[in-house]
Amino acid sequence: MLIVSQCISCILADLESAVRLLFDDEALRWRILEEAMLFLAEEAGRRREPSYYITEVHRILKRVSGLKTPFAEQRRRANEVGLRVAESLTPPLEGLPRFRFLVQWAIAGNHLDFRTVGAGYDLSIDAIEEMLWARVRDGLHVDETEKILKGVKKSRKILYVLDNVGEIAFDKLLIREMQRYAQVVAAVRGGPITSDAVMEDALQVGLDELVPIIVAGPDTLGISLEEMSEDMQKAIATADLIVTKGQANFYVMEEFAPKIGQKIACLFSTKCDPISAKFGLKGKVNIAALLTK
Secondary structure, X not given: OOOOOHHHHHHHHHHHHHHHHHOOOHHHHHHHHHHHHHHHHHHOOOOOOHHHHHHHHHHHXXXXXXXXXXXXXXXXXXXXXXXXXXXXXXXOOOHHHHHHHHHHHHHHHHHHOOOOOOOOOOOOHHHHHHHHHHXXXXXXXXXXXXHHHXXXXXXXXXEEEOOEOOOHHHHHHXXXXXXOOOEEEEEEEOXXXXXXXXXXXXXXXXHHHOOOEEEOOOOOOOXXXXXXXXXXXXXXXXXXXXXEEOHHHHHHHHHHHHHXXXXXXXXXXXXXXXXXXXXOOOOOOEEEEEOOO
């Protein structure tokens, strides 16, 4: 998906929320916001995916403030909470019910994105577990898990593109299930950007004990085809199935799926109507869809 006019207010609201939570210095907040607005004024007319613009304004935040890892403590705690909840789950024993259960929890974990309207910042175990169960009970508004499972079973190699901290604890459960049928490689971001998972987060949840982990590229929100690492290029080229998590990864995959060629499954909870509308829906909905059939 390429940027639409509604994206601008969301990009600025996301950045303003971040600077307000990170910095008490009002002058610093304004320096970051002013530079970001200048960037958007010059660049927003270019037809790029929204994740490109969000990446750039958060890079401005890091450069102007000198803060290398925003929300470092919240990131660590999100992983701890995700692990504790994930380890308490008891999936069905076999087949499609088991796979769908794990997909639903991997998507529910998308709400551990503390920078949006998901978990928030206190990360209370009881509150988080209740919220996640509510998301699971909400069901899948687009449910192509049966087709995705068939794709998994037919694959020799699967590339699993991770999204947020905390969420990756639930991805670990789904990846373990996929490993029953195929070799899986997981991809993380090469540097901290908002709440996207990096190698340190993958190690914290023990994902390295399960699968090889590659770095998709630098500190981009979701993957970037332009800043992609060689490892990521090779993983895409050799994968029979690509599974991506989160809306930012959907932006890129939906736009460039014809060029990529492989089967692509997108698992995420939508954050806005322009994305939900692509599936004929409104509001925030849970999606498990194949982009290429």
